[in-house]
Amino acid sequence: MKFLLALLSLAWTAAFADSTATAPSVVPQSQSKTIVFIHGLFLNNKSWEPWMQYFESKGYKCYAPAYRFHAGDPDSLRKHIDPNLGKFGFQTLVDDLAGFIDSLPEKPILIGHSLGGLLVQKLVYMGKASAGVAIDAGPPKGIFSYKWSFLKSNLPVINALKGDKPFIPTVEWFHYAFCNNMTLEETQKQFNAFVVPESRNLPRGSRGAAGYVDFAKPHAPLLFIAGEQDHIVPPSLNMKNFKAYTDKSSKIDFKEFPGRTHYICAEAKWEEVASYADGWIESLGK
Numbered sequence: 001m002k003f004l005l006a007l008l009s010l011a012w013t014a015a016f017a018d019s020t021a022t023a024p025s026v027v028p029q030s031q032s033k034t035i036v037f038i039h040g041l042f043l044n045n046k047s048w049e050p051w052m053q054y055f056e057s058k059g060y061k062c063y064a065p066a067y068r069f070h071a072g073d074p075d076s077l078r079k080h081i082d083p084n085l086g087k088f089g090f091q092t093l094v095d096d097l098a099g100f101i102d103s104l105p106e107k108p109i110l111i112g113h114s115l116g117g118l119l120v121q122k123l124v125y126m127g128k129a130s131a132g133v134a135i136d137a138g139p140p141k142g143i144f145s146y147k148w149s150f151l152k153s154n155l156p157v158i159n160a161l162k163g164d165k166p167f168i169p170t171v172e173w174f175h176y177a178f179c180n181n182m183t184l185e186e187t188q189k190q191f192n193a194f195v196v197p198e199s200r201n202l203p204r205g206s207r208g209a210a211g212y213v214d215f216a217k218p219h220a221p222l223l224f225i226a227g228e229q230d231h232i233v234p235p236s237l238n239m240k241n242f243k244a245y246t247d248k249s250s251k252i253d254f255k256e257f258p259g260r261t262h263y264i265c266a267e268a269k270w271e272e273v274a275s276y277a278d279g280w281i282e283s284l285g286k
Contacts, residue, residue: 031285032106032130037064038097040114040138041157041198042169042178044070044077047266051111054274063108065100067093070196077196078168085197086164090205094122101128109281113265114138114233117224118206121241124220125213131221131284133277134241136233136262138206140213143244145237153177153232158204166197177232178263190266215244221251223280225273227260253280 035055037048045064052062066072069082097119101108107130112120117137124132139145153176157167174195175187182190205211222245226238235256242254255276257264264273 031281032109033059034061034104034106034108035063036097036101036104036108036110037062038110038112038116038119039064039066039070040112040116040136041202042167042174042196043113043194044072044074044196046074047113047194050270051265051274054271055278058278060109063100063104065097067202068096069199074194074196075192081166081168081197085199086166087201088199089201089210090203090208091210093202094119094210097123098126098128106130109133111135111277112137114262115202115206117233118211121213121222122211124222125217127220129220131223131281133223133225133280135225135273135277136227136230136264137224137238137241138203138233139237139241140215140244141207141209141211143237143241145234145240147234147236149176149231150234150237154203157198157200159200160204162200164199164201167200168197169195179261179267180231181229181259181261182263182267190263194266216246218247219245219250219252221284222253223277224252224254225264225277226254226256227262227264228256228258229260230262230264232262251284255280 037051039045039047045066048064052064056062068088069085109131110120110123110129111133113135115138117134118140120132120134121137121140123129171188171191174191175184179187179190224238224242226235228235245252257273261267
């Protein structure tokens with residue numbers, strides 16, 4: 001079994017490896033009153049609407065840009081898949097978000113979930129943020145997990161044999177990967193309201209140079225949030241990601257919420273997670 005897992009790890013890395021990139025050093029930034037929410041795979045910016053309302057009530061100016069080919073009603077996106085979705089890659093997404101952030105009047109706080117959590121790390125590394133909150137974050141290049149739930153959730157998505165054909169989530173897959181503390185009936189409701197088709201090239205590309213982060217560079221404050229019962233990004237992987245950062249001059253914190261899954265931002269008691277992130281952000285200005 002260990003030999004099989006090692007082969008899977010090598011296949012994952014070899015398929016999408018690239019030379020490491022470089023970026024200028026990042027110095028910690030002062031607190032901002034602008035927040036950019038970054039959604040993850042299989043969802044779109046609609047999933048952030050309750051969080052935007054929460055933080056807008058706290059006086060923040062909030063944005064939640066959708067990825068290319070992800071904007072609109074999830075049901076419509078499932079029924080009418082954009083023919084360009086399958087070729088959409090991670091580096092293009094990074095460039096899109098960096099350009100959006102550059103158009104804002106101040107460096108924002110970034111809050112991202114899943115692949116959005118990886119994008120938070122990447123954009124913080126690029127010096128695009130005043131602070132970052134990475135929730136159930138996808139790992140940067142070089143960080144991997146051998147947990148079966150991680151492999152079972154992710155390998156069908158990155159399957160190289162599928163080429164550029166978009167990944168179409170099923171309710172059963174979504175239940176295992178995201179909503180494993182819900183009933184299948186409850187998951188179906190969430191699926192209907194929020195789930196979208198996805199480009200396999202987004203997670204694939206995150207394993208190469210576009211997903212590289214220099215963990216030794218000074219960076220803006222970072223908070224990692226993990227869900228104890230997360231299958232697709234298990235808490236041990238979140239902790240491994242968190243511990244990879246080595247610059248002692250940069251603020252970095254970790255919080256694990258018991259009983260929460262990968263659907264931590266939308267499942268019951270999501271307000272507790274938002275409140276914790278809010279308190280951490282507010283503490284940066286003290």
